[in-house]
Amino acid sequence: MKSPHASIYQISPYVAGNVVPADFVFRHNLASNENPFGASPAVHNAITAYVKSSTHTYPDGNAIKLRHKISETFNVPFQNIVCGCGSEELLHLLARTYLSPADEVLIPRYGFSVYNIAVLSVSAVPVFIEREGEHKTLSVSSILSAVTPKTRMIYLDHPGNPIGNFLDYEALTTLIQTLPSSIMIVLDAAYAEYMNVSESYTAGHEFIEIHPNVVVARSFSKAYGLAGIRLGWMHAADTVIDAVNRIRAPFNTSTLAQHAGISALNDLEFVDKTVAHTHEWRQKLNMVLHTSNISFIPCCTNFTLVCFPDRATEFYHSLGRNGIIVRPMTMYKLTDYLRISVGTEEAMTALFEQIHVFKK
Numbered sequence: 001m002k003s004p005h006a007s008i009y010q011i012s013p014y015v016a017g018n019v020v021p022a023d024f025v026f027r028h029n030l031a032s033n034e035n036p037f038g039a040s041p042a043v044h045n046a047i048t049a050y051v052k053s054s055t056h057t058y059p060d061g062n063a064i065k066l067r068h069k070i071s072e073t074f075n076v077p078f079q080n081i082v083c084g085c086g087s088e089e090l091l092h093l094l095a096r097t098y099l100s101p102a103d104e105v106l107i108p109r110y111g112f113s114v115y116n117i118a119v120l121s122v123s124a125v126p127v128f129i130e131r132e133g134e135h136k137t138l139s140v141s142s143i144l145s146a147v148t149p150k151t152r153m154i155y156l157d158h159p160g161n162p163i164g165n166f167l168d169y170e171a172l173t174t175l176i177q178t179l180p181s182s183i184m185i186v187l188d189a190a191y192a193e194y195m196n197v198s199e200s201y202t203a204g205h206e207f208i209e210i211h212p213n214v215v216v217a218r219s220f221s222k223a224y225g226l227a228g229i230r231l232g233w234m235h236a237a238d239t240v241i242d243a244v245n246r247i248r249a250p251f252n253t254s255t256l257a258q259h260a261g262i263s264a265l266n267d268l269e270f271v272d273k274t275v276a277h278t279h280e281w282r283q284k285l286n287m288v289l290h291t292s293n294i295s296f297i298p299c300c301t302n303f304t305l306v307c308f309p310d311r312a313t314e315f316y317h318s319l320g321r322n323g324i325i326v327r328p329m330t331m332y333k334l335t336d337y338l339r340i341s342v343g344t345e346e347a348m349t350a351l352f353e354q355i356h357v358f359k360k
Contacts, residue, residue, distance in 0.1 A: 007120040012331070014113055020325055027323030028347035033161065033303050035225035036343040037277075039260070040270035043226070046263040050256050059255040066258045067233075073265045074218075076205050076235045082244055083253045083261075087190055087219040087232030090244070091155065092118045094215065097243050098184055099124040099152060106146050106154040108138050110163045110332050112188065115155040127151070135297050136163050140175045153184040158204065159191050162329055162339045164299025168200035176211050184240075187216045190232075191301040193223035194275055198300055205235055212237030222302065223271050224264040231257040278302045278342045285340065288352050292359045303341045305329070312336050315358055324351055 020026065063083040071078040084090040091114055099105065101123035107115045109128045119126045129146045131138055143154065159166035167175060176185060189203040207214045215236040221227040231253060236244070264271075278301075285304055289296050297305040308315050316328050316338055324347070327339040342348065 005123055007123045011117050011120050014117065015331055020320060024320035024325060025323040026325060028343055028350060029325045030341040030343050030347060030351065031325045031327040033222060033341045034227050035223060035274055036347065037225065037274055039225035040264055040267040042263040042267040043260050046259040047256060050259050059251050059253060059258060061250045063253050063258050066261050069262045069265050070233055074205065080208070080235055080238065080241055081233055082241050082248065083231065083233045085252050086221060086230045087188065087217040087234070088114050089252060090217050090232055090234045091115065091186065091188065092121070093244050093248060094153070094184070094186060095119060095122050095124065096247055102150065103152040104148060104150040106143065106151060108157055108160065110136065110334060111155060111157045112161050113331065131163065135165065137165050138167065140167070140171050143175060144178060147179065147183070151183055153186060155186050155188060158187045158189050159195065159299070159301055161191065162305050162332060162334070163297060164301050164303065164305065166201060169202050172202065172204065176207055176214060181211070181213050183213060185214045187214065189216055190219040191222055192218060193271060194278060194301040196275065197279060208235060208237055212239060215240060220261055220264060223274055226260055226264060229257045229260050231261050281342045281345070281348045285342065285348065288355055292355055294355070303339050306338050306340055307336050308338060309336050312338050318358060319354055322354055324354060
């Protein structure tokens with residue numbers, strides 16, 4: 001039997017945040033950057049209505065009603081939107097559509113591991129952009145220095161995961177204007193809803209009309225609480241949408257996902273409350289870490305990356321035995337770090353108690 005192409009064996013399979021040792025107590029999951037409040041009640045009502053109705057018909061393969069709702073909400077052209085089974089599917093579709101073997105793709109060091117998987121799955125070559133300084137920031141100069149004549153694409157985590165920083169508007173503008181138009185710039189804005197506190201941030205939608213090599217990927221998994229539904233969307237130029245639609249699975253978003261997405265966008269007050277809670281408790285977490293003399297990388301989203309030199313594994317197991325699950329960063333080779341998502345008030349209070357105990 002024919003073997004898979006060689007680059008497949010360079011891929012380390014993705015490991016989800018809820019994979020934990022058997023002796024852990026699963027009370028508070030702060031490992032997966034999920035919305036601790038779930039989804040809006042409007043979404044639950046839509047799901048219930050769907051389950052009570054028909055499930056035997058195929059979904060709308062073009063997600064027309066959902067795309068109209070996204071267009072209305074985010075002020076982007078309807079015809080320039082494609083929906084996917086999470087934004088992750090769209091990241092893969094871009095790789096399949098535009099990359100050939102030996103093409104180089106720039107990926108930020110410690111960027112979302114799916115970028116590397118998508119690149120290697122089509123036998124392209126990942127080239128990692130080094131981050132700088134204590135907070136491991138990404139700069140325009142470091143990106144540009146990694147460009148070669150073989151560069152075809154850059155996946156830019158915007159903001160990042162697990163490194164939660166981003167290029168501000170000025171830096172992003174410089175990057176887009178400086179890079180050759182032959183290089184596709186994929187802005188992965190899965191956490192954009194949490195960035196309303198930063199005046200220097202833009203998801204990047206305004207660049208697409210003038211720079212058709214820019215693509216913005218968005219997700220319903222985070223602030224909208226639809227991680228289990230699997231729904232994302234992408235805003236791109238006409239030519240990109242046309243090309244991706246040619247290989248996209250005919251029914252890649254279910255009727256249930258489409259109803260849930262529309263209902264989520266009909267209740268933005270729920271999202272605003274979630275984001276406000278997240279910012280409040282992330283700031284409280286940062287203060288606890290600061291007063292406990294624990295270093296961390298500042299972030300504007302729904303998690304904090306915390307450094308425990310030589311003790312990250314010890315604290316991870318200590319938390320797990322006390323009912324709090326966080327995310328070790330060993331898969332990113334950040335062995336001294338734990339990524340801690342913002343949870344409910346109850347979960348965060350329990351976490352703070354364990355931090356105080358651990359530091360004694």
